[in-house]
Amino acid sequence: MAKNSKLVEVVFKGERKVIYRDRNDLDIDEGEYVVVEAERGQDMGKASLVGALVRLKKGKGETKSIIRKARENDLEMLKKNEEKEKSAFQVCREKIKYYKLEMKLVDVEMQFDGSKITFFFTAAQRVDFRELVKDLASVYRTRIELRQIGVRDEAKRISGCGICGRKQCCNAFLNEFEQITTQMAKDQQLALNPTKISGNCGRLLCCLRYENDMYAEIFAQFPPLGSKITISKKQGTLNYINIFENKGLVHFGDGSQQWLAPEDFKKGSFEYAS
Secondary structure, three states: OOOOOEEEEEEOHHHOEEEEEEOOOOOOOOOOEEEEEOOOOEEEEEEEEEOHHHHHHOOOOOOOEEEEEOOHHHHHHHHHHHHHHHHHHHHHHHHHHHHOOOOEEEEEEEOOOOOEEEEEEEOOOOOOOHHHHHHHHHHHOOEEEEEEOOHHHHHHHHOOEOOOOOEOHHHHOOOOOOOOOHHHHHHOOOOOOHHHHEOOOOOEOOHHHHOHHHHHHHHOOOOOOOOEEEEOOEEEEEEEEEOOOOEEEEEEOOOOEEEEOHHHHHOOOOOEEO
């Protein structure tokens, strides 16, 4: 039964996504709240993806189970937890000031059954928060975890819109952060203006990474930018490639210019000089 049980992706606060098994044949639909197994106790989230697509995302390892669909009293408990999280945020922030810790509190997440409260923070360096943990544990009488995150994770938890006007990629669909370099911006013919190629987190835009392969595939159809092109005894330089129209712009020595498609560069009437 367990082998053939349905896989369900569940999203929690901060866009944290985990894959679970519906071993009890609960017939869960996307958007429904479910109570799931946690490391210690129970947690609650919303089904974000159900069915065959989840199998493509599942890695190796044991998968925890979905206990039940959320009941009315579960949803009421979730709302109460959200209020407790707001209160805990204020309490923790005041205690950070009291202990004079160089850290910025980002978010608070309470496990559904109240058995753990996680405080997410950013800091420029390691922080000795042992006294803070003891103090918080004495207040809430439950397991306390302080987790340091990076600025990209901070932006993911806070959410917001990117410079494109759409929801941040890290909130919308990205599950992992991959390495992004300024070379990717150069390869995509973007001006290296930090305000234009950086996200709300202050780091390079995530879209530079997952669009990079598409740009590379298109540019492979053209000579390298800066190539010297000779046609009808006129010499010019390939200065720009429009990926949307799939054409390259050649500027000639006499001041004229011409848009050329990839096949035009393969007709043999051009000579490329390094």
